Amino acid sequence: MSGTRQGLKIGDERGVTVLALAAIGAVVVIALAGGLILMSRYETMRAQRDVARLQLAQLSARVSARAVVVRPQAGVVPQESVASRAAQAVVRVAVPAIEAYNADHSVGYAGVTLQKLQQSYDAGIRDVKIVRANATSYCIQSDTGGPPVYHKGGPSGQIEPGNC
Numbered sequence: 001m002s003g004t005r006q007g008l009k010i011g012d013e014r015g016v017t018v019l020a021l022a023a024i025g026a027v028v029v030i031a032l033a034g035g036l037i038l039m040s041r042y043e044t045m046r047a048q049r050d051v052a053r054l055q056l057a058q059l060s061a062r063v064s065a066r067a068v069v070v071r072p073q074a075g076v077v078p079q080e081s082v083a084s085r086a087a088q089a090v091v092r093v094a095v096p097a098i099e100a101y102n103a104d105h106s107v108g109y110a111g112v113t114l115q116k117l118q119q120s121y122d123a124g125i126r127d128v129k130i131v132r133a134n135a136t137s138y139c140i141q142s143d144t145g146g147p148p149v150y151h152k153g154g155p156s157g158q159i160e161p162g163n164c
Helices: 010-063 079-104 114-120
Strands: 128-133 138-142 150-154 159-161
Touching: 010 079, 079 114, 079 128, 079 138, 079 150, 079 159, 114 128
Parallel strands: none
Antiparallel strands: 128 138, 138 150, 150 159
């Protein structure tokens, strides 16, 4: 057969092996990226669920003319607890998009706006206000239309009650 085997030269096996390993590496990278996207979407869905619970609680409060009982029955979540969780959730959902903006722009967090985050990173971000953003840090806070308000001073701060 004079040095060939099924159309490949005898010395070409190493090149084919390198190409196969590169293809496997590309598949792994794509799988990891898909996993990160799914995790981000899961957080968005969790926050949207919390916001929906808040809206349902607010609607229920409007329909019911009764005052909120000071000591709720066992198993009943007070409306203020739902509002607090929803305010924290809208801040939590915006953080991955802000960090992605920072990674994509050489100016850090400077110039980030809610509209840019919604257009380029996550259309589900809402009810959050970007109070300040510069090259190295930012502060965002919930903007759900009422108390309570939560904020995060990033990148390393925690989500805490109050304004920026």
